[in-house]
Amino acid sequence: MKIVIKGTVQGVGFRPTVYRVATSLGLKGYVLNKGSNVEVGIQEKGKKDEFLNLLMKNLPPLATLDEIEVKDDPISGYKDFKIIMSTEGEKTSVTPVDTAICEECVKELFDEDNRRYLYPFINCISCGARFSVILNVPYDRANTSMRDFMMCEHCLAEYTTPLDRRFHAQTISCPRCGPKYTLYGRKGEVLDERNPIETCARLVDEGALAIAKSWGGMHLICTFDQVNRLRKLRGRASKPFAVMFRDLNAIEKYLELDEQEEKLLTSAHRPIVLLDERTLSNDLLAISPGLGTIGAYLPYSGLHHVLFHYLNSEGIIMTSANIPGEPMVLRNEDAFTLNADYFLLHNRRIVNRVDDSVVRCYEGKTFFLRRSRGFVPTSLKIPYEGMIVSMGAGENVTSSISKGGNLYTTQYIGNTYHYPTVEYLASSTEQLMRLLGLTMADVDAIGVDLHPRYPTRRYGKQLSEEFGIELVEVQHHWAHAASLLLDRGINEVVALALDGTGYGVDGKAWGGEILNSNYYSFERVGSLEEIPLVGGEKAIKDPRRLVFAIFSLLRRDTHTAQFVNEQEAKILEKLLKKAPKTSSFGRVLDALSCYLGICQRMTYDGEPAMKLERYLAEGKRRYEFETFVKTVDRKIVMTLPLFDQLAEYRIDTEKDKADIAYSFVYALVKEMVEIAADTCRTSDITAIGITGGVSYDVPIVRMAEALVKEKGLRFLTHDKIPNGDGGISVGQNAVVGHLRTKS
Ligand SMILES: [Zn+2]
């Protein structure tokens, strides 16, 4: 009989496991990769249950099964059990993810007698680079960038020995036959081929900025005390950098760590986890100025383990190496344009770029700030059929593809206002389709954002016209709400969709929305009052303009004078009359942050609101703010009266700032929850959820959760799909998929 096993079953040591189980039972037959499934043939029909039971107990750690199909299809003529080479077949699922080097491999890596002692490309059947090296399915060496390296006889012996840890490990290699690191200088001259990692570690300890090529990209690395040089080099005035630490002990010296965070940090996914700083006066302060959190992670590739073996430092700054605004560099020759001191590069091609994933923990849930390495391209189950491609929004873009009841999302792409990023979106979408065995001819519909100027929308429209595919527009905050529905497996929610900005159905900039939503429709039951963006986008970079606009409308000239001089005021006043307006929650936070003197200039996306977060985390409800709601076609929570009250309070200390900030935001959230709860009552909905970029702000989520629970309603946050715009393509896909199923 034949058994077809579907799911993440390739590149995870599935065939060797089947082989071991089958031979231990004395079965005759075969196992092979067919497309992206695994097919097992067993001659002894009566032993099927015994075989499957034993297999289930011995599944490789990275395998996930979606379906097991048993066909009563007799086979004969097998004298033993064997692994057969792959054949082209139905492609239903994709490759496994890049997986941190396992403990067994780490042990070998530091065993002086092992032939892979300190060999940075060490890996086995259950660990190593996967997605970053795969060109096509099925997952065989010939379809990966390891095809450029011929196995030596030792590796071949391991590869063909059924009981070996590297039996059929497609990326197997060793110092004799595998890829190699070389250390280069600024002009591309070779500095060290014998001990490149050791030399690089010494130079970094001494204060050098180096670029280190990894599996799916390159990192700029340096010690903590070189942060200002790094900032100058990258043109990043105060944007935080991630830190890779030697081990958990090193992390705990600097940062707070709970059980969930520890589990994520040490998981095979190895994401960057945002952790709270233990004290505010330590070496890390300049790495993440004014935030109180650091993105920390642990070594995941062999290179990282070997680097720390030689480094004296307990941790190093480790940030994606790219030209600002563009995707991470992939090719060795491009690395040299980045102006580092040294370049630690290897000679294996990166096929698929994957940035490090970034997460934050909240009460057992995982907020994905960036879902990429270690998580892509795992799929999500979806309750609709059809082949839909969705393109995301403008920033933090991903695209998503549905096929056969599963949803696949690309790695983190970035900000598509830069052309190379749009190209990256196109190539990643095409690559994911290739891995799924799809072409544009298979696509039923394309989902895009409403925003007329988003490059992602232009890209979707272009494909739709070229291939004659239906184009469906999905409003931005509805897509956020739908991504939350899918994330939590429910069908309706009253969503607090809070973010910086998204294009509304009325053509205005939304961002502080209360949406009664399901997959088929949504109703905007409430929003924040609109405030003017003086000079449009400029008001986002310069939050003083928000403060100016607010206090001008409140006729509090003495307040505006604190933020802009007379000359500026004259110009801004003229601009105020024709300024576009926004109901964005993020802009209110920006204005508050600016008014309180916490952040008056945005140097990176979300900075004023992010810096306010630390104050919200420490603040208490010590001030009263009265809220007002105006009812028109929806309920509008008035924000200007809150600023009017704010102007009456004296602010002397940091504690005053924290308590004022907390009390102000609390009043706003409380009123929004009131409206959402009223909507639940009238429409028989039992859950209020929070989504959008603001929902990464843990103090705000905490406030909302407490307020929703007081109402006796369920409170929902994200867990698997990014809260922010990285989840938009998922929400678009779900909406388009459901609308199509209905019609
Ligand atoms: Zn391993």
Ligand SMILES: [Zn+2]
């Ligand atoms: Zn070898």
